[in-house]
Amino acid sequence: MSADHPALRAEGVTVALGGRIALQDAHLSVGAGEPVGLIGPNGAGKTTLLRAVLGLVPLTAGRVLVAGRPVSQARGLIGYVPQRHEFAWDFPVDIAGAVLSGRTRRIGPLRRPGAADHAAVDRALELTALTDLRRRPVGELSGGQRQRVLVARALAAEPRILLLDEPFTGVDVRTQALLNELFGRLAEDGTALLMTTHDLPSAARTCARIVLLNRTVVAEGGPDVLADPDRMLRAFGLDGTAKPAAGGEAAA
Template structure:
């Protein structure tokens, strides 16, 4: 892992519907890091990911990717949205759905090259979906659909991977496969930023946790975030809440 941030967010503020959804957010993600982005519903987690992707315009602040303004380097960012955001009724095979992840490289009207097909093949192998590459995406199970979304992001061969609730509603084999894959990507010096509601799993897998509720409440390795006040502020729960017990913050 190097000291050069792949993602560098500074003093970020984002307005949605006339109110600040994010305010004063500072966050870095470096190569070889998996950062868990934690917070309650409405905390701004998905808003932050969409801003990094350029889907939302900051009210103020900056987003840099690999030391450049984000709009110059977004071709190095892979995105795994929540499953309900993808058009599963669209008549595509698994292989062609994964190929759409290469649109930034290929362009909308050009035919894929050998390098594009190779990237798709490699991505399907990594999520154990090669045998289903010709299956229509509408016939897939929930776990298989999640694997397709991850492969679609990996087909870009990104430096940074943004994961929005990648474990929600998954069967155990798919959870285990993706957990092992994300850990391997860290070893390959990829940078990963993951939102999740599975806090014990995030604490186990992530090298850092970033607690977000419109702004960054705390940021550090999981074993350093033991102050109940930090979690109380981030989630608005009481000291006796089961959440704090499950995390080992209180007994």
């Protein structure tokens, strides 16, 4: 990843979903090794912004650059941890198999995984404390274990940028502590992290910078921005200056 470019940059990103503006002129950047929290109310466009970074929704205006390149040229640098309900937990696969699926882009079609792929899976399982559970069917897992599987699956791709959509929702205290520690270690190793979360204490502990979003970037700064009532009021639309996008989950 070039030192001349941030790991991730969104410039004037505007997205329309179902004829409504979900994001408008949003700007943000994430540096290598920087953990950034994306905070805002439901319907504010947080998930939409992650999907724009992944190239999964078309941009009405603006651009997204990954290490200075268009997303289409740098998808292999990005790992994505979706919300848990987006994964098919009834699929007949064990934890190791689910994590190996994170290597699909690297393995390619009609090819068998090699030694490097299995080593990446082993490393991801170790990082997420799942090694001893590797043969357990995913349908038998608790909520915290499922969240760790999704993180391991993303890490198996060996990304330099990790996008996380609500990683702390519905997890137990042990899992939350493990994830907080893991995200800190990843950042120390140079991985850029951008996470959406409603868990403000975890965001304050984990993130070096906070971006407040409500269809556009309302404010940003260190974790102390979460204690600033004026900026929090603006972000959550309680003073009339920002209004959440319509469209429910699609614009979350």
